[in-house]
Amino acid sequence: MVRVGIIGAGFIGRNHFNQYEKMTERAKVVALCDKEADRRAGDWSKVGGNIGDKQGTKRDLGNIRPYTDWKDIVADPEVDLIDLCAPTFLHREVVLAALAAGKHVLCEKPMALTVEDCDEMLAAAKNAKGRFMIAQCIRFWPEYVYLKKAVDDGRFGQLRSLELRRQAAFPDYSLNNWIANPELSGGAILDLHVHDVDFALHLFGKPAFVVAQGCQGTGGGMDRVHAQWFYPGSSRVTQLIGAWDMPASYGFNMGYTAVFEKAALIFDLNPNTPLTLFQGKDEAQKVELPAGDGYFGEIQHMLDCIEQGRNPTISTPQESRDAVALALAEKKSILTGKPVEI
Ligand SMILES: NC(=O)c1ccc[n+]([C@@H]2O[C@H](COP(=O)([O-])OP(=O)(O)OC[C@H]3O[C@@H](n4cnc5c(N)ncnc54)[C@H](O)[C@@H]3O)[C@@H](O)[C@H]2O)c1
The missing domain is CATH 3.40.50.720 (NAD(P)-binding Rossmann-like Domain)
Structure with a gap:
């Protein structure tokens, strides 16, 4: 015990x-x-x-x-x-x-x-x-575990593009609002978007370089990031969107669109689009997943x-460290307006 x-x-x-x-x-x-x-x-x-x-x-x-x-x-x-x-x-x-x-x-x-x-x-x-x-937790989240397996075993052919998205209203529940101070939380890029950075790392390893645009919030932190990751010799599109500048009524969403040669997978927690598989002219199919969540x-x-x-x-500590480094590289790209080599 x-x-x-x-x-x-x-x-x-x-x-x-x-x-x-x-x-x-x-x-x-x-x-x-x-x-x-x-x-x-x-x-x-x-x-x-x-x-x-x-x-x-x-x-x-x-x-x-x-x-x-x-x-x-x-x-x-x-x-x-x-x-x-x-x-x-x-x-x-x-x-x-x-x-x-x-x-x-x-x-x-x-x-x-x-x-x-x-x-x-x-x-x-x-x-x-x-x-x-x-x-x-995202490495253990059933919808994302399924995506990782599909990418690794090639059941739908090669992955052509992936958009990982995490958009939310500002998380206003933290004690004394510590999350709003980027010196304490790292802003949306480290607090929220790091989940998808870590998951892309889990899927594809480190990119050669990243390019990002974003919106800065009060306090100097990034409230929104749109990033693209580039891999030598690969034409796959890898796009990550993270933001906590949505209206309060929007709540929280995480999801992805993965387009393979032979199928597409779409997931959105809000407005509650369960993981759905699209294949040819077949009717869209809800993917059955094990119960439980990433926690x-x-x-x-x-x-x-x-x-x-x-x-x-x-999930190794080295990879979690690399996720922090990659998120900060995206921030550097936003601030300099230039690609950042990894
Ligand atoms: N994996 C996820 O999905 C997820 C979701 C939310 C938060 N987090 C992470 O979890 C951590 C906590 O976030 P949260 O949203 O729970 O924040 P929170 O403000 O809701 O809770 C933090 C708690 O820590 C306590 N605390 C603060 N300083 C302390 C100290 N010196 N000694 C003892 N207790 C202390 C506070 O009183 C508070 O109860 C952050 O690193 C955040 O990024 C992860």
Whole structure:
């Protein structure tokens, strides 16, 4: 049984908490840390979100140990896995401390705000006793797992073009609106768009160069990015769109259009277009997928690695570091108006 300590009981922390409740045979949340008294006591009625469980409720945490200071939960000898769901600006410091304390660490995306911070975390993980993974949930999301398999096994022929899109209203639920400050969150390009950057990396590896345009928001962060990735010797179109400047009434959408030689796949979470396969003149077909979401899948993979004493394979910390580097390369392209070599 893996004993879990969650740090940060905001939107994603309570989502992870709910996932552990579905896998009680292999993991148990034994401790929870939040600097806010109501949140660490299980009152999540004021905690919102934009996907999955969008509105929190009051929970009975029973004998789960509450912590105010993250250093104390990291020092708890009866915690095996630190599940880090605190804001991005804390990732580097907490990960380094938790790995040094011998814990396994599952850390929310983006890995960190700079490539230098990611490199420091990678170096620490190399010598650590614990397993380390960044929670890149899209690699585990059923619609995206299906796309990866279809690209890899060529069942629909070669992929001619892919558009990955993630468009949302501004996420206004974060505590004290820390997400609005690009120095704390990295702006839309790191906080939101990094999901698709990481997934394109998962599908195709690193491009030779990227070209991007975008819209800057107040505070200097990027609110919108439209990027194209170029691969030598390939005519495939790879386009990534990420934005959090949509009207509030739009909510949140993620999706993709993948055009193969012999078929097309289209998915949109909102307005609820389930993954659909288009082939020739056949009627469009809803693709049957396993139940669950990427949050469930990523935690299962982390637990597999801990139980089997091996490092993560579906999402490696090196790849999560490269995703941060690529997102920042896109930002550089927007700011300079030039292609950026990778
Ligand atoms: N994978 C996904 O789909 C996804 C979705 C949302 C957020 N995230 C990531 O998760 C992280 C958290 O985002 P969120 O939306 O849950 O934010 P949030 O503001 O809703 O929650 C953060 C929580 O951390 C707590 N916290 C802040 N500083 C703390 C400290 N020093 N010690 C202890 N607790 C502290 C806050 O009180 C708050 O409850 C970010 O890195 C974000 O990018 C990932």
